[in-house]
Amino acid sequence: MEIVRSQRKSPLPIVVSTIPLYRSTPELEVRLEDFELFAVDRLRVLQGISHGLSRAKKPEEMEKLVSDLWKAHMRHPLASEVINKDIISHFVLRLVYCRTEDLRKWFLAMESTLFRYRFRSESFEAQRALLAEFDLPYKAVSIAEFESVKEKLLQVARSLGQPQTSVDVLFYKVPFEEVPELVAGRRVYIQKGHAYIAMNQVVSLVVTQFRSHLSKALILTNRKWTSTIREQEKDRLTPIVEALSTSYLGPDCSQPKEYAEISLKDIDQVAKRSFPLCMHHLFEKLREDHHLKYGGRMQLGLFLKGVGLKLDDALAFWKAEFSIKVGPERFDKEYAYSIRHSFGKEGKRVDYTPYSCQKVISSTPGVGDHHGCPYRHFSEENLRASLSKMGVSNRAMEDVMEKVRNKHYQLACTLTFEAIHGSSCDSGINHPNQYFAESRKILLPKNNSAA
Amino acid sequence: MTREEVEHAKDDMLIDGCEAQALDLKQANAVPDGFNVNYLKIYYGKLFPYYEIFKWMSYGNDGKHPACDQSYLGRREFSFTLENDIYVRFQSFSSASELENSIKEKCPFKIDIGPVYSVDPAKRHAYEQTGNNVFTPVERELIFDIDMTDYDDVRYCCSGADVCLDCWPLMTVAIKVIDTALRDDFGFNNILWVFSGRRGVHCWVCDGKARRLTNEQRAAIAEYFRVDMGGENSQKKVVLGGHALHPFLGRSYTEVLKSFFEERLLSSQKILSTEERFEKILDMIPDESITSDLRGRWQENRRSSTNKEDINVVRWEQLKHILQSSKQKDKGLRRCVEEIVFYYTYPRLDMEVSKHMNHLLKAPFCVHPKTGRVCVPIDPNCCDEFDPTTVPTLSQLLEELNRSGVGGDGETELDQTSLGESVRFFRSAFVQPLLKSCKEEMESSYNAKLQQKKNSITW
Numbered sequence: 001m002e003i004v005r006s007q008r009k010s011p012l013p014i015v016v017s018t019i020p021l022y023r024s025t026p027e028l029e030v031r032l033e034d035f036e037l038f039a040v041d042r043l044r045v046l047q048g049i050s051h052g053l054s055r056a057k058k059p060e061e062m063e064k065l066v067s068d069l070w071k072a073h074m075r076h077p078l079a080s081e082v083i084n085k086d087i088i089s090h091f092v093l094r095l096v097y098c099r100t101e102d103l104r105k106w107f108l109a110m111e112s113t114l115f116r117y118r119f120r121s122e123s124f125e126a127q128r129a130l131l132a133e134f135d136l137p138y139k140a141v142s143i144a145e146f147e148s149v150k151e152k153l154l155q156v157a158r159s160l161g162q163p164q165t166s167v168d169v170l171f172y173k174v175p176f177e178e179v180p181e182l183v184a185g186r187r188v189y190i191q192k193g194h195a196y197i198a199m200n201q202v203v204s205l206v207v208t209q210f211r212s213h214l215s216k217a218l219i220l221t222n223r224k225w226t227s228t229i230r231e232q233e234k235d236r237l238t239p240i241v242e243a244l245s246t247s248y249l250g251p252d253c254s255q256p257k258e259y260a261e262i263s264l265k266d267i268d269q270v271a272k273r274s275f276p277l278c279m280h281h282l283f284e285k286l287r288e289d290h291h292l293k294y295g296g297r298m299q300l301g302l303f304l305k306g307v308g309l310k311l312d313d314a315l316a317f318w319k320a321e322f323s324i325k326v327g328p329e330r331f332d333k334e335y336a337y338s339i340r341h342s343f344g345k346e347g348k349r350v351d352y353t354p355y356s357c358q359k360v361i362s363s364t365p366g367v368g369d370h371h372g373c374p375y376r377h378f379s380e381e382n383l384r385a386s387l388s389k390m391g392v393s394n395r396a397m398e399d400v401m402e403k404v405r406n407k408h409y410q411l412a413c414t415l416t417f418e419a420i421h422g423s424s425c426d427s428g429i430n431h432p433n434q435y436f437a438e439s440r441k442i443l444l445p446k447n448n449s450a451a
Numbered sequence: 452m453t454r455e456e457v458e459h460a461k462d463d464m465l466i467d468g469c470e471a472q473a474l475d476l477k478q479a480n481a482v483p484d485g486f487n488v489n490y491l492k493i494y495y496g497k498l499f500p501y502y503e504i505f506k507w508m509s510y511g512n513d514g515k516h517p518a519c520d521q522s523y524l525g526r527r528e529f530s531f532t533l534e535n536d537i538y539v540r541f542q543s544f545s546s547a548s549e550l551e552n553s554i555k556e557k558c559p560f561k562i563d564i565g566p567v568y569s570v571d572p573a574k575r576h577a578y579e580q581t582g583n584n585v586f587t588p589v590e591r592e593l594i595f596d597i598d599m600t601d602y603d604d605v606r607y608c609c610s611g612a613d614v615c616l617d618c619w620p621l622m623t624v625a626i627k628v629i630d631t632a633l634r635d636d637f638g639f640n641n642i643l644w645v646f647s648g649r650r651g652v653h654c655w656v657c658d659g660k661a662r663r664l665t666n667e668q669r670a671a672i673a674e675y676f677r678v679d680m681g682g683e684n685s686q687k688k689v690v691l692g693g694h695a696l697h698p699f700l701g702r703s704y705t706e707v708l709k710s711f712f713e714e715r716l717l718s719s720q721k722i723l724s725t726e727e728r729f730e731k732i733l734d735m736i737p738d739e740s741i742t743s744d745l746r747g748r749w750q751e752n753r754r755s756s757t758n759k760e761d762i763n764v765v766r767w768e769q770l771k772h773i774l775q776s777s778k779q780k781d782k783g784l785r786r787c788v789e790e791i792v793f794y795y796t797y798p799r800l801d802m803e804v805s806k807h808m809n810h811l812l813k814a815p816f817c818v819h820p821k822t823g824r825v826c827v828p829i830d831p832n833c834c835d836e837f838d839p840t841t842v843p844t845l846s847q848l849l850e851e852l853n854r855s856g857v858g859g860d861g862e863t864e865l866d867q868t869s870l871g872e873s874v875r876f877f878r879s880a881f882v883q884p885l886l887k888s889c890k891e892e893m894e895s896s897y898n899a900k901l902q903q904k905k906n907s908i909t910w
Contacts, residue, residue: 152698155695155696155697155698155701156697156698158693158694158695159692159693159694159695159696159697159700160693161692161693161694176637176671177660177664177665177668180667180668180670180671181671183668183671183672183674183675184670184671184674184675185674186675186697186699186700189698190636190637190675190699191635191636191638192635192636192637192638193637193638193639193660194638281684294803332536333536337538364677364679365682365683365684365685366679366680366681366682366799367601367604367680367681367682367683367799368601368603368604368683369682369683370682370683370684371682372682374684377682377684377685378684378685379684379685382684382685
């Protein structure tokens with residue numbers, strides 16, 4: 001009764017968003033084929049998003065990509081079933097991706113990105129309706145308060161290169177903790193712990209909420225999975241769930257592959273022929289300066305681990321270089337621990353996995369740093385010099401630079417691979433360790449026959 | 452303080468230092484410089500401020516209030532680096548006397564403070580057996596670490612571990628910029644700045660709100676403070692996009708960086724004096740006609756310089772004049788002056804330290820083994836006066852102890868050394884206000900809980 005009355009009073013038609021918040025498990029009957037098919041369709045969307053992110057696409061490009069992916073995979077012949085497909089596929093993938101920390105991390109990142117761009121595409125009214133669904137205690141900033149900070153808000157808008165008119169929209173005042181990504185990008189004005197966020201930034205607020213809710217839910221799902229579901233469903237859903245995660249995760253680079261297992265004596269040879277540029281550059285810098293800063297040590301160290309360098313060899317390798325610069329005592333004291341740590345032999349004893357291209361591309365090297373993705377972080381001049389040193393011909397170089405200009409860093413790396421190895425790489429490069437493995441695959445048989 | 456006054460103050464200090472040293476030698480109380488276990492034992496025995504550190508680390512939980520969490524201090528990780536670099540992690544102490552006895556007994560060369568965990572870190576293995584990662588950090592001060600070695604490409608006086616009074620002001624600038632933003636932007640109040648003992652500073656933000664930040668939120672604050680200086684292989688150094696500076700950067704620039712660069716750094720580091728140095732600046736201007744114009748002028752007036760005015764200042768004015776003249780329609784070029792100033796002066800934080808809860812940081816009042824200097828707090832309101840070269844050293848403190856000769860209790864002995872002032876500052880400007888706000892926070896959250904209970908009973 002209450003609701004009806006308030007509806008009548010409202011002059012605007014009630015706008016309902018079509019994006020579900022996935023707050024509770026649906027009470028729906030699902031056919032077993034749909035259970036799997038829907039999940040596969042959603043996975044295609046999430047994987048497309050993952051690809052887009054690794055190419056460092058701009059927000060506008062991501063918005064279009066997500067919208068295209070969604071249209072391509074998440075349609076359903078029955079209009080009434082569209083929302084059910086959305087909900088069912090989400091909950092199936094929750095089961096699939098709740099089972100390890102790495103799976104959860106990936107799923108959380110992709111679902112949050114998906115939610116972000118779907119939210120952005122919604123109308124202003126639908127966005128406000130969704131915001132209301134989150135039931136957050138924040139109110140719009142009053143006119144008096146707005147006037148008192150208007151100058152600063154204008155300044156923020158100018159610093160972001162936005163038109164001045166964008167300041168006339170509605171602002172919300174929220175604790176800065178609620179909008180970490182806006183704080184990190186200095187995209188809001190912050191005063192005494194409160195961030196002033198514009199209506200078009202509310203997406204950050206809701207994504208943070210969405211993320212934290214989903215993150216907690218995944219932990220709970222994992223508990224339910226291990227305590228009951230896995231056993232109960234062992235003849236029905238469990239096989240489907242387990243197959244889904246393995247078939248779509250991409251290569252697992254935490255374990256050295258069959259071609260790997262390199263030893264210290266031929267590491268220079270191998271580095272020259274089979275390391276991707278990002279690692280080869282670090283490797284050379286280390287040989288040259290006998291030192292690398294933290295970011296470089298992590299990026300190269302974990303890569304070498306993934307390539308099959310044993311802990312003892314790794315220690316010997318790093319020590320040989322660092323001792324020249326800082327002396328063996330300081331190496332043992334300050335650096336050896338972190339190397340053992342990254343092999344899971346110290347502290348929390350987590351066995352760290354090598355960085356993927358996505359992680360390397362999104363890093364932010366500072367003064368004195370040599371890590372990161374050369375295709376993204378080098379100036380054109382430096383990149384050209386490095387590529388020709390690697391033996392990339394002039395013609396191939398232009399193709400690589402073309403990809404770089406379009407921000408297709410992984411494609412640029414793939415082209416480099418093909419130019420150097422004289423053979424195609426159909427899967428594309430997604431991981432420095434995958435680059436290495438593909439390279440060994442091509443080079444090793446030849447070596448053997450020659451020997 | 453004007454520049455001249457600072458200069459004078461510097462001179463005075465140097466003279467004081469010399470005289471004091473000369474006197475000491477005469478008095479035959481002299482303790483040879485250095486750092487060793489015996490010195491450290493006396494320091495930990497008589498001077499180390501256990502009580503204040505204990506009160507700080509307890510955050511009011513050592514009281515009688517029903518909201519006190521008696522397990523709080525016992526869940527905090529302390530790490531000791533012992534003689535011969537033996538590294539002992541996951542120490543915990545449940546009382547002031549336990550902490551004091553352990554430090555006196557083990558005589559650590561370095562004490563690190565870690566996070567507060569969900570359970571006593573010393574017993575973490577027992578909890579590991581129960582499965583599920585119950586052993587996890589739950590609270591940690593928001594910390595910052597700024598190290599002079601990260602400034603090596605913008606200082607010409609020293610490099611690596613060395614600092615002098617010409618480059619130290621870079622740290623002072625960092626303190627001013629970060630401290631103001633922590634207070635005005637983020638609303639934090641309980642902030643402790645500490646000299647790291649050799650070439651940098653540490654910052655501890657201790658408000659309850661700060662201690663409970665997630666890793667993601669910590670990373671966001673660290674990123675807010677980060678200005679991209681470009682990697683070693685990228686061309687452009689600082690890039691300040693947009694049509695204006697963000698209010699935080701704008702304020703930092705007008706209130707601190709600009710005047711520091713123009714009035715101090717330019718001359719003290721002789722930033723434009725030689726070809727090698729000015730080429731580095733010209734590299735940051737993306738317009739060849741301007742750079743060749745400036746290069747031409749500077750190469751020529753090397754001969755015709757009148758020596759009256761500082762050549763660095765003259766050249767800087769020329770550069771500014773060209774870049775900011777109305778003829779320059781290109782907005783990117785006008786931003787260039789600011790970009791250069793940011794590159795040379797803006798704080799360079801060690802990001803990794805701030806981003807994660809479980810990073811360890813050296814405790815205040817440790818003694819740096821290489822310099823023998825005590826890691827004393829720095830008052831951000833008077834950070835201009837802080838002089839890293841006159842911070843008390845271990846041997847100096849022992850000398851002062853010898854000289855005082857009074858056999859009284861520890862408190863007065865401390866007061867008779869030059870460390871007394873630092874401990875008094877630590878107590879009155881940091882620990883006491885902190886405890887007051889902890890108490891208030893405890894009261895209000897307790898009352899809110901009571902209220903909630905009442906409401907649920909009376910529905």
